[in-house]
Amino acid sequence: MTTSANPSAVRQPRSRADSSDNPYIVGRRYDRVFFLLPPLAALLLGASISGTEFADREFDFFGYDVSWSSLLIGIFIHAHLVIVFFRSHGNPEIFAAHRIRFIAIPVLLYAGMLSSLWVLISVSVLVTFWDVYHSALQTFGFGRIYDRKSGNDPQHGRRLDWWLNHLLYIGPIVAGATMIDHFEDFEEFEEIDSARAAFFTKIPAFMEGNQQYFTWTILAAGSLFLVYYVWCQWQFHRQGHSISPQKVFLFTSTGACSIYTWGFNSFGEAFFIMNLFHALQYFGIVWSSEKNHMMKLFRVDALRYGKPIALSLFIALPLAYGAWVEAVDTDIRYLWSITLVVSLLHFWYDGFIWSVRKQQI
Numbered sequence: 001m002t003t004s005a006n007p008s009a010v011r012q013p014r015s016r017a018d019s020s021d022n023p024y025i026v027g028r029r030y031d032r033v034f035f036l037l038p039p040l041a042a043l044l045l046g047a048s049i050s051g052t053e054f055a056d057r058e059f060d061f062f063g064y065d066v067s068w069s070s071l072l073i074g075i076f077i078h079a080h081l082v083i084v085f086f087r088s089h090g091n092p093e094i095f096a097a098h099r100i101r102f103i104a105i106p107v108l109l110y111a112g113m114l115s116s117l118w119v120l121i122s123v124s125v126l127v128t129f130w131d132v133y134h135s136a137l138q139t140f141g142f143g144r145i146y147d148r149k150s151g152n153d154p155q156h157g158r159r160l161d162w163w164l165n166h167l168l169y170i171g172p173i174v175a176g177a178t179m180i181d182h183f184e185d186f187e188e189f190e191e192i193d194s195a196r197a198a199f200f201t202k203i204p205a206f207m208e209g210n211q212q213y214f215t216w217t218i219l220a221a222g223s224l225f226l227v228y229y230v231w232c233q234w235q236f237h238r239q240g241h242s243i244s245p246q247k248v249f250l251f252t253s254t255g256a257c258s259i260y261t262w263g264f265n266s267f268g269e270a271f272f273i274m275n276l277f278h279a280l281q282y283f284g285i286v287w288s289s290e291k292n293h294m295m296k297l298f299r300v301d302a303l304r305y306g307k308p309i310a311l312s313l314f315i316a317l318p319l320a321y322g323a324w325v326e327a328v329d330t331d332i333r334y335l336w337s338i339t340l341v342v343s344l345l346h347f348w349y350d351g352f353i354w355s356v357r358k359q360q361i
Helices: 028-036 038-049 068-082 084-088 092-097 099-115 117-149 158-175 179-191 195-201 203-209 211-238 245-264 270-297 306-327 333-356
Strands: 059-061 064-066
Touching: 028 038, 028 245, 028 270, 038 245, 038 270, 064 068, 068 084, 068 270, 068 306, 068 333, 084 092, 084 270, 084 333, 092 099, 099 117, 099 333, 117 158, 117 179, 117 195, 117 245, 117 270, 117 333, 158 179, 158 211, 158 245, 179 195, 179 203, 179 211, 195 203, 203 211, 245 270, 270 306
Parallel strands: none
Antiparallel strands: 059 064
């Protein structure tokens, strides 16, 4: 449920007396390290490794030619995907309330990919584009929490923020230098010998041939929306809506990083940069919200050093899974299907859990 973007139609924000004394999600230092600074830090790191042997020199890793940067970011990406299970299956309250979808859906999805090539290829392509949508919503979710922490009605301006994050994240992909890197996944349908599959294989060429029209459309519509967004924020402020510096910084830095990397890819490290900060932010939010459940899950809650042990396992086990995925032979269907199940469920479970806790944002 969202309110209108029209400032005159939104409900009045809560009074300052209702605002939180802590404007941060966790704390000043924690938020800076895991939520606020990662976009700019990732951009600087991506620029620093561009053109170096770390990024360009390839070696053999279980039959794949990889560089250290591509291997490590691949491991980190898949590690952050699998930790969603700490939020779904590892959280007893969430799991008990939605037991069927957390048990039956993974089994049915995996069986579908093993029995149907259509399902396997469709899921593989879907993962690419759901990842883009999911990444935009993660920043949106953080922004809404910061808004609430500033004492605002969590529904106030919600739809505007939703559209802004999609514009700043998806717009540069469709209009920018990395567009074909995303849409070329449709070529996987070439493995299916049918007229319907042939339709999907033509999408990359269509997008590449008409990219200039998408670019100008997004630039025009996006510019108008940004002007409208700023005007709405000014109107909100006049009505007593508190501006969250944390939210402004997060949206601005993430948007600038997205436009520069997805849009121009000047360093050739767009995937490294965008996935690095997104995954780091996700590790940060999962640990902050689920650490107590993890300590009980790992049976270390009664130990003196239970928290450091749980943290070590929280980092090591997902990274081990990520390394396994990077080594998996994608021609082995039953193994590749496992990685796709984890990826798809990450996007679905995470979005579902955010919606369950929507009253918090």
